[in-house]
Amino acid sequence: MRILHVMSCRGWSSDAYWAARMSRELERRGHRVTLACRAGTESRVIARVREEGVARVETLALASGVRPGHDRADLARLLAWLPETDVVHVHRGKEHWLAAIANRLSRTPRPVVRTRHIAQAVRPHAANRWLYRSATALVVTVTEAIRRQYLAAGLVDAGRLVTLSGGADAEAYAPRAADPETRRRLGGADGEPLVGMIGGLRVMKGHMVVVDAVARLAAEGRRLRLAFVGRGSQEGPVRQMIAAAGLERRVTLAGFADDLPRVMAALDVALYVPLESDGMSRIVWEYLAAGRPLVASRVGVVPEALEDGRHALLVHAGDAGDLARALARMLDDAALRARLGEAGRRLLLERHSGARLAAALEERYARLVA
Numbered sequence: 380m381r382i383l384h385v386m387s388c389r390g391w392s393s394d395a396y397w398a399a400r401m402s403r404e405l406e407r408r409g410h411r412v413t414l415a416c417r418a419g420t421e422s423r424v425i426a427r428v429r430e431e432g433v434a435r436v437e438t439l440a441l442a443s444g445v446r447p448g449h450d451r452a453d454l455a456r457l458l459a460w461l462p463e464t465d466v467v468h469v470h471r472g473k474e475h476w477l478a479a480i481a482n483r484l485s486r487t488p489r490p491v492v493r494t495r496h497i498a499q500a501v502r503p504h505a506a507n508r509w510l511y512r513s514a515t516a517l518v519v520t521v522t523e524a525i526r527r528q529y530l531a532a533g534l535v536d537a538g539r540l541v542t543l544s545g546g547a548d549a550e551a552y553a554p555r556a557a558d559p560e561t562r563r564r565l566g567g568a569d570g571e572p573l574v575g576m577i578g579g580l581r582v583m584k585g586h587m588v589v590v591d592a593v594a595r596l597a598a599e600g601r602r603l604r605l606a607f608v609g610r611g612s613q614e615g616p617v618r619q620m621i622a623a624a625g626l627e628r629r630v631t632l633a634g635f636a637d638d639l640p641r642v643m644a645a646l647d648v649a650l651y652v653p654l655e656s657d658g659m660s661r662i663v664w665e666y667l668a669a670g671r672p673l674v675a676s677r678v679g680v681v682p683e684a685l686e687d688g689r690h691a692l693l694v695h696a697g698d699a700g701d702l703a704r705a706l707a708r709m710l711d712d713a714a715l716r717a718r719l720g721e722a723g724r725r726l727l728l729e730r731h732s733g734a735r736l737a738a739a740l741e742e743r744y745a746r747l748v749a
Contacts, residue, residue: 380744383460385415385478386470387441391427393661394470394496397521399431400546401468404737406434413460415474417441441473450477457481461489466744468492479514490516490747495525498656498679503532511535516747519543519740521659522680543739544680545664545731552668554724555644562645565606566631572710573604575646577639577662578653580611580632585652585676587613587620591699592706594624603710605630608642643669648709648716651675654697664731667723672716674705684731690723 384402388395402414416425418438428436439456440449458481461467467482467489469475475493482488493515501507511518511534518535519542520526526542529535567573574593578584586607593605607617607630614632621630636642643649649671651663656679663681666673673691675681687693692709694701709716729735 380410380465380741380748381463382410382412382466382468382744383415383464384412384468384470385439385441385474387417387439387473388424388471389417389420390423393659394494395424395427396431396661397494397496397546397659398468398470399428399433400548400733401737401740402428403432404733405741406432407734408737408741410741411435413437413464415439415441439474439477441477443473453477454481454484458485461485462487464489465748466490466492468494468740470494470496475510475515479510482514490744492517492519492744492747494519494521495529496521497658498522498525498528500528501532501534503534507534515539517541517743519743522656523683524656524679525658541739541743543736544659544684545727546659546661546733546736547664547668547727547731549668549724549728549732549734552640552643552665554670554720555640557645558641561638561641565608565633565642565645566604566629567606567645568604571602571604572647573606573645574648574650574706574710575606575608575642576650576652577608577636577642578651579609580607580613580617582613583654584611584613585654585697586617588652588654588697588699588702589650590617590620590624590626590630592702593629594626595699595703596707597624597626597629599707601707601710603629603706606633606646607631608633608636610634639665640669643671646671648706649673651681652694652696652702653678656680664727667727668732670720670724672709672719673723674702674709684726685723689719690726691719 386398402412405412413435415437439453442449467478478491649666660680676696685691692705
């Protein structure tokens with residue numbers, strides 16, 4: 380098939396990642412895939428798209444809001460591409476509307492597929508009712524909760540909705556031996572377990588809760604190291620809380636990391652503890668692909684896909700005591716860590732890898748073009 384993905388992301392967000400991963404996996408399955416990105420994002424998005432292995436990359440203006448000049452130019456290019464395309468797959472509202480309008484103007488309209496990446500309900504006003512009921516062939520959601528939002532709003536019937544959670548590259552994140560230098564850079568020490576959390580330092584990610592939990596464990600005399608990988612607006616407040624708890628020698632703020640598989644391999648326990656759902660939860664799937672024993676908040680896709688005690692240890696979001704107890708249990712039981720790591724990777728391979736999602740998309744596309 381000839382597949383056109385269009386995404387207007389300004390930065391390397393979860394939806395940009397998902398679009399790139401699916402484009403690459405569909406290419407691996409023998410399809411001709413073009414990924415059209417927002418012009419001007421060469422360093423922030425397009426370079427990362429190419430790193431994921433996507434071969435065919437185009438640009439459109441995809442300017443925010445209504446921009447008649449840019450929009451007319453984008454529509455002209457879409458109209459030129461449609462005759463050479465079998466399916467158009469869009470990822471945000473801007474390109475969704477452009478694709479729908481191009482289809483109305485084209486002599487060769489093609490099925491439009493929309494992926495919804497965020498847990499924010501779409502308003503069922505008249506324009507959206509037309510967009511989803513008449514102009515969209517299929518809606519893909521990254522969690523069941525988002526799928527239920529569409530059903531509750533009455534925008535899409537169940538037969539045109541599918542949830543596809545995951546997308547991690549199982550090969551790139553395959554388990555590997557820990558690199559001593561990476562472990563040292565993360566603050567690891569001989570004989571002490573290293574707990575790590577990868578994600579931007581933002582309020583909703585739960586870093587403060589983690590520091591609270593580790594302080595409780597330290598007060599019990601437990602020896603462990605903690606690494607935060609990422610940067611963000613909360614770095615200052617997080618550092619202050621670490622200092623107030625007397626944990627400066629136990630907690631490392633490692634900043635950005637280019638090689639996440641290498642970082643994950645260095646961790647004894649991985650954390651995903653946001654205070655609320657952040658959509659596709661990309662990092663969860665990468666932890667599972669890497670075979671890392673995981674402690675995760677019961678938000679978003681986590682309780683939908685992971686079973687407590689089987690694939691991960693699940694905790695209540697924002698509850699430092701619950702997190703401390705789960706960490707203590709994990710750190711005290713090497714067999715549990717090994718079992719959860721193996722079960723998590725097996726779940727990823729069986730249901731949630733990029734290859735699995737691409738196969739499911741391929742099947743859905745084939746139905747639309749039959």
